[in-house]
Amino acid sequence: MNPTQPSFLVVALLRIVESENEPLAGDLLEEWRAGRPRRWLWTQLLRAVVTTLRQKRAGSAQLLRSVPSGLPGRQGQLLDPATLNLRGPRVASVGGAGLLGIVMVITVVLPQAWFLVFAGVAGGVLIGVATIFLRRGRGLSGPDDSRPLSLFGAVELTDLETRPQVARNGLIRLVAAWSD
Amino acid sequence: MPRELLTDFELMILLAALRVGEQAYGVPIAREIEKTGGRTVALAAVYAALDRLERNGFVSASLGEATPERGGRAKKLFEVTPQGLRAIKQTQRALVALWTDVPQLKGRRA
Numbered sequence: 001m002n003p004t005q006p007s008f009l010v011v012a013l014l015r016i017v018e019s020e021n022e023p024l025a026g027d028l029l030e031e032w033r034a035g036r037p038r039r040w041l042w043t044q045l046l047r048a049v050v051t052t053l054r055q056k057r058a059g060s061a062q063l064l065r066s067v068p069s070g071l072p073g074r075q076g077q078l079l080d081p082a083t084l085n086l087r088g089p090r091v092a093s094v095g096g097a098g099l100l101g102i103v104m105v106i107t108v109v110l111p112q113a114w115f116l117v118f119a120g121v122a123g124g125v126l127i128g129v130a131t132i133f134l135r136r137g138r139g140l141s142g143p144d145d146s147r148p149l150s151l152f153g154a155v156e157l158t159d160l161e162t163r164p165q166v167a168r169n170g171l172i173r174l175v176a177a178w179s180d
Numbered sequence: 181m182p183r184e185l186l187t188d189f190e191l192m193i194l195l196a197a198l199r200v201g202e203q204a205y206g207v208p209i210a211r212e213i214e215k216t217g218g219r220t221v222a223l224a225a226v227y228a229a230l231d232r233l234e235r236n237g238f239v240s241a242s243l244g245e246a247t248p249e250r251g252g253r254a255k256k257l258f259e260v261t262p263q264g265l266r267a268i269k270q271t272q273r274a275l276v277a278l279w280t281d282v283p284q285l286k287g288r289r290a
Contacts (some may be wrong), residue, residue, distance in 0.1 A: 017224075018253070023253065023254060024223055024224060025249060027223050029248070029250055029253070030247070047222045047224045048223065051224040051228055
């Protein structure tokens with residue numbers, strides 16, 4: 001017999017499964033309490049979460065396909081409803097079970113690696129802020145409607161300036177701005 | 181018109197449900213497959229297959245009791261329909277027909 005109360009993480013994952021398939025969540029809990037090992041529970045639970053997220057995604061796509069006509073996109077063209085994400089910024093949209101798996105592996109196997117993750121995030125934020133600062137200083141306007149909405153897509157390349165040169169020049173400007 | 185031939189996993193699930201009998205839900209069906217088929221199965225895969233079988237009319241489902249061991253969650257009991265039985269027999273016939281007269285398999289035990 002396993003303990004009566006599963007861990008917080010197990011309960012959270014069971015709730016995800018339960019949202020689509022209540023009997024499956026009940027079965028997993030019943031089997032675990034009957035004495036199945038922890039490894040069995042985690043394997044089954046992760047597969048159940050993946051299946052649940054797939055079912056939710058398939059359900060959303062089916063709902064969108066039932067709309068008689070597509071939604072208008074940029075420049076008047078119709079977007080394929082199956083490619084739209086109308087569900088908002090949920091975990092499934094940023095990686096879902098895969099992201100959760102990566103977080104668990106890092107936490108269990110090499111918790112020190114979180115330092116690198118946070119350093120990467122901090123570095124990204126720093127580069128972003130510095131880029132905004134530099135572009136403001138140069139008085140550049142943002143991208144117009146005819147170009148993709150990408151931060152680096154706004155950099156104009158001249159005949160004399162290649163992309164590596166742009167990167168180098170940007171770095172020189174960044175260092176110069178800091179030294180001022 | 182729904183298809184009548186089953187995949188190997190669907191066939192195993194239907195046969196396991198028949199062996200379990202009235203109290204056929206995810207856990208005993210998965211245990212039956214593990215016991216007789218010698219393979220570990222994911223409960224999520226069992227339910228995905230059962231949902232598919234239900235949509236095709238091969239099984240019918242009803243809600244069972246909710247027990248404390250299940251955290252108050254109800255069981256989903258499955259019963260093989262006459263159409264499901266017909267599909268099992270058709271699949272068996274198709275497999276036997278494929279099986280017979282294969283020279284490589286003659287005189288060998290499985």
